[in-house]
Amino acid sequence: MNRAALFLLACALGGLGGALGSMVGHSFGKGGLWTGGILGGLLASMLIPRIALWRRWIVRSQYWPTVLGTAVGFLLACAIAVNTLSNPIGPIMSTLLIGVGAVLGSIRATRAADLHDHGG
Numbered sequence: 001m002n003r004a005a006l007f008l009l010a011c012a013l014g015g016l017g018g019a020l021g022s023m024v025g026h027s028f029g030k031g032g033l034w035t036g037g038i039l040g041g042l043l044a045s046m047l048i049p050r051i052a053l054w055r056r057w058i059v060r061s062q063y064w065p066t067v068l069g070t071a072v073g074f075l076l077a078c079a080i081a082v083n084t085l086s087n088p089i090g091p092i093m094s095t096l097l098i099g100v101g102a103v104l105g106s107i108r109a110t111r112a113a114d115l116h117d118h119g120g
Contacts, residue, residue, distance in 0.1 A: 002057040006066075006106060007099035010048045014074050014098030017044025038078060041098075045071040048102060062106045069105020073098040 021040015025032035049066035052058045058066055077094035084090020 002055075003103050003106070005055070006048075006052050006057050007103050009051060009099075010070055010073070010102035011095050011099040013044045013048050013051075014041055014070065014077070014102075015095040017041045017047070018074070018078070038075075041074040041078065042071055045074050045098075049106075052102075052106075058106050065108050066102055066105040069101040069103070069108065070098060071101070072105075073101020076101070 018037045018041035021043070022033045022037030024040070025034070025036015028036070046067055048070050049058060049063050052066065053060065053063055074097075077097040080094035080097070081091035084094070
């Protein structure tokens with residue numbers, strides 16, 4: 001598995017999904033901006049593991065744990081970004097959590113599969 005590539009993909013696409021979602025949602029007002037951003041990021045959270053699976057960075061059994069890890073990382077990034085909007089560093093750095101979530105989700109799936117295969 002190429003964890004570095006998964007991390008970079010998740011950071012880039014997760015942030016892009018959130019940004020595009022908020023741009024679309026902005027036309028529906030302030031509530032739409034937030035809702036669109038969250039939905040865009042969560043949709044990206046499902047696309048990221050699909051691309052990783054296609055690129056063979058993860059195996060099929062890692063798909064859903066990677067989706068979950070990416071989504072949790074994105075939601076944590078949202079929480080940090082919302083609370084640090086006065087400084088651009090917070091929202092930018094929070095996107096790293098999306099990549100961390102994706103990688104941790106894929107690792108967790110790998111360890112669980114190893115324990116299951118070895119009777120532990």
